[in-house]
Structures are given as structure tokens and as C-alpha cells.
Amino acid sequence: MSAETVYRSRPNADQMDELIQQAKIIGGAISMRADYEWLAMLNGSNYKTVMKSWFQANGAAAMADLSDLCDRWYTMTRTGWNGGVRFAIPAEGAAASSDGTKTGDNYGLSCTPSTKETANTDDYANLPLFACVDCNVYLDSAGKPHVTAIDGIAGNFKRSDPSKIVAVLQMTGWKKAVVDTTNGVYGWDYTDAENVPGYTPLPEAVELADNSVRPWVVHGKYSAGEGWTCCSNQKVKVFNVSHNTCRSGIRSAWGNRYCGFTSADSAFLQLMLYLKYGRLDSDRILVGCCDYNYDYTPAVAETGVERILLTTAQAANILVGSTVHLSTSARGGTAIVDRVKVKKVETVNVGGTDYGAVYVDNGGTTFNTATSNHLCTMQWYTGSTDGVLGSDGGINPSNGKYPVRLQGIEYMVGCYEVIGDTILNHETINSVAVEAAHICRDASKIAESITSDYIGASFGVPKPGSAGWQYPKQMREDGGLPELIYPIDIVGSSSAGPRDGFYLEAQSATGTREWPRFGALDVGVANAGLSCGRGYSGLSYAYWGIGGRLSVTGNRGEFQPAA
Helix, strand or coil, X not given: CCHHHHHHCCCCHHHHHHHHHHHHHHHHHCCHHHHHHHHHHCXXXXXXXXXXXXXXXXXXXXXXXXXXXXXXXXHHCCCCCEEEEEEECCCCXXXXXXXXXXXXXXXXXXXXXXXXXXXXXXXXXXXXXXXXXXXXXXXXXXXXXXXXXXXXXXXXXXXXXXXCEEEXXXXXXXXXXXXXXXXXXEEEEEECCCXXXXXEECHHHEECCCCCECCEEEEECCXXXXXXXXXXXXXXXXXXXXXXXXXXXXXXXXXXXXXXXXXXXXXXXXXXXXXXXXXXXXXXXXXXXXXXXXXXXXXXXXXXXXXXXXXXXXXXXXXXXXXXXXXXXXCCCCEEEXXXXXXXXXXXXXXXXXXXXXXXXXXXXXXEECCCCEEEEECCCCCCCCCCCCCCECCCCCCCCCCEEECCEEECCCCXXXXXXXXXXXXXXXXEEEEEEEEECEHHHCCCXXXXXXXXXXXXXXXXXXXXXXXXXXXXEECCEEEEEEECCCCCCCCCCCCCCEEECCCCCCCEEXXXXXXXXXXXXXXXXXXXXXXXXXXXXXXXXXXXXXXCCCEECCCCCCC
16 A cells, blocks of 8 residues: 555555554654654544554654654644634623633534543544643653653553653643634634744743753643652642642652642643633533532441441442541541541441441551541542543542543642642732732742742732632733733632632732642532632641642743744
8 A cells, every 4th residue: 555545545444454564564764754654544533543553663662761752743743733712701790601612623622521431522532632641751850851651652651650750741732822802702722733923832842941842741640649749549648738848848759850730730721621621610521529528426436447437328428439537636636547548338237226337448457446536538549530431531520529630630639739830929910909920930940939030920810808719700821921821800700700719818918828729628619620729828838638749840941933
């Protein structure tokens, strides 16, 4: 079969197998023309199959670093996709709409979150610009990421090894923030075409060392585990996580090129939500764990057990697979059993009375319970969305009790995630008292105060007359900081616009604050979500509901458009 035949039409299954076998024979000597033959194999439903075969045919199994192959793959698979989303600019005093309109190549595409039982529609899963795969990655001394393994390729990918960082790999997109006051809309355009005037690459693709643009990006897949890990099946790190401990703890564990969850990580998730679902809110599709807050005292004391007896009504609220914590006094007390998975929940009869028995996995070590103890729900272990049959979804994406994932990235496991590269500051911009973000693009220079290495945003969220949960109407990108998508107002509601709360202090507040995102398991659907923020805690503030994430996007240059 000639290359000309491939270019004229998509191959059928038998022809594709023939091409793959030919390419395997050629191996690492595949020519540029052969690369385009591989591109011709992509038929809209087989992205990962073709990707895997191409990497294998190019010698991936013998390589310790797949970054150069990633460069080739994510350059050759650009197809000219260009689409976007538009949201109405709400009139003064009017409610904001949560729903937008998809434009260009994005028009008509559909996405429904999947579960572990059902793979729902995802028109983006095989589009090269959006298709994503899991990988292992590390940062070199300059902060440049290197891909060492890809899930399904060569067999060396590690998902649950605490010494390995699990990230999600995909093509670098180019975006343009749009504010069209004439037509009363704002939004984003997104393309795989490079160096289009007016567009900038995803900020995390711009190398700190030389401002070059990498054709692929990686984002940490999981929330931080104990030891500041980023892998599956880990107890989520909470209790002592703050902006400052993210800085010190991650540097100690991994080095000063690594940092906590970044503004770029956060903005990427927001952009993917807007584009794939055509809406500002995640409340109706990917709720996450924000409504799973239970604190019960055992109904019966027991000795030498791996279970806790509750009333049957209480036990009915505890989910198998979730995490519970048994302590002397609520979540902050001395741990009797520290954050263990629930194995099963069943009704048992003790002394003629039915109780709900919550059996936990304590590794075979028994413990004693007392009626003065507290059994509390806690954050799900990392990897709770492993096995979901799609890039987006969860065990139950919409009921507020389970973690979810978007573009393969798991989040909302039951805790806030504090932003590591950003410090919020109470200040005045254009005569308005606001809380504004200041961002550091060099992980090695992240500090515990705003220094000259931080870039201040051009706008902030206006502060209210008194402290409390506020609801933005619009989310905007900062022109000088494309890694920042941030509220510009606070006159919305929990049922319109982004539908997420942003807790702000009063106009009289001063000083700097950390920026926890998403929401904890006790916040509730009305306040939690991808636009949620907490703007009132100091940089060293920590409690059981704040976690973090090990990030590989903390070293970013500044895109330089071609002359």
C-alpha cells in the first residue's frame, strides 16, 4: 500500500494493521514521510492506539527519556483544530448565565462525564489537541520537564510508586482570551496551530530557561500524598498544609524546582471545563467531594476490632472505599486510626440491637473503640478515580461525595488545594479595594512574602463591605498573566454564573493571604468548585481541610511572539 493511498483516504482496520507492522519493521529509522503516514491512521476513534504503536516503532522501549519523541509526536499531530466558547457579559444588576456557546470547530461537540461502569460520550477523547495520557515525569535542574514513561508504552510506567511523579500529558494548545463588549460576550479561542497572531501558548509550555515553547504539557495527576507524593493509592496530605509548608516541604522532598499546585494548573482545568462543556460552572456535571462531612461517636465500645459500630442510619452515610479517621476528639484529636479506607458496611446484631458496622482496612492491626471517640469522614485516597472509563468523570460525578477528574486530572478529593506560586494581597487597583494575585514563575524563587520576583495582576476581585462568601458573575484572564483566571466581580449567586463561592474579607482588611482552591468536604456544593477560592487565611494557615499538589508547572518563561 503506497503512501499516496494513505493520503487520499483513511485506512480501514486491516490496512491500519498493515501500516503498523510495516512501521514496526522500520523501527527507529522512520522517515518524516512515514510520520505523516502514521498521522493518516488517526481516524477519530483510535488516538491512543496509534500513539502507542508510533512510540513503540520509534524505539520507546529502549529509551530512558521520551521527551524528544513527545516533541515529534505533538508536533506532527497538529491538525488545524480551532474552536472556542463565548459567555454573555451580564448587564448591570442582571443575573449571569452559567451556559455559553461553543464556536468554530468546538461547535456541536459533546462531552458527558463517565463512571467506572459507563463510558459516556466524549467527542474530545480522540482529538489530538485534547487527547491525554498518563506519564511519569521529572524536572531537571533548569525546571524543564522530562517524560520517562507513558502508560501503556514499554511497560515501565509506575502509577503507585511514591518515588515517581504521575502526570497527565497532552498537546500544548494556543489560546486567546476574548472580551467583545460590542456583542456583549467574553470567552476563549483555542487552537493547535502554533504562532497564530493574537494567540499565546499555554503558559506552562513556555520554558523558563529560554522562552521556547514545548509542544506538550504535563500536569500533576493526583493531590499530594504524605511525603508530598504525586501518585495513586496514597493517604492525602492534610492537617499541616499551607502556602508556606508547600514551599518548604516540597523543596525538602524534591528540590527547589518543584512547588505546590500552581495558578497555571488551576487555569488549565478551568479552561478545559469552559471549552469541553460550554459552561462556567462544574456544579451540574463534575461536583467533586464537597458534601461528605460526617462526625459520629461509636454507638458501642469494642476491644480488639477493625470496625466501628454506629447506628444503622449513621452507617448508611459512610461510603465503601472512602476514608475515615477515628480519634479522641473530632478530626484534630489524637488518632486511634489515622485515615483508613472503608472496606465494607453491614448491619450486625449486638446484644439484640442492630448496628451499622463500618469495617476499615487497618492492615490487620486491631484497635479499641470508645463511645467518646469520633469517627469522621476524611479525604479520599489518591487514585479514587482510577478505572473511570473516560478522561472526565468519577464514581458518581454529580452527588458531591466522590472525587472527580477532568482531562485525566483528579481533584476535589475532599480538601482545598492551596496554590503554591501565588500570594493574594489586599490592595487598591483603580481606586477599588481588591484582593489581587501576585504570581512567581520561577519555583526556586517562591517566597513567604511578595518579592520582586512576583508579578502583580492587573485586576483583583472587589472586596465586600463585610466578610463572607461571595459569588462572582464573571471569570477573566489577566492579559499580562495568562496563567491566571480570576473573578472580576462579586455580585453573582450560587445558582448562576460560575456558581462557586469566593470567601473574601471586608474592605478594611490588609496584608497577604494564601489561595486555597476547590473546597473541602464540608463546604457544600454552593461554595465549592473550580472557581472556588478562600481569600482570608494567612500564608502559614493550615487545618484538616487544606491539602496541596506536587506541581511540575512552576518554572515558566514569558512567551515572545515572532517579530
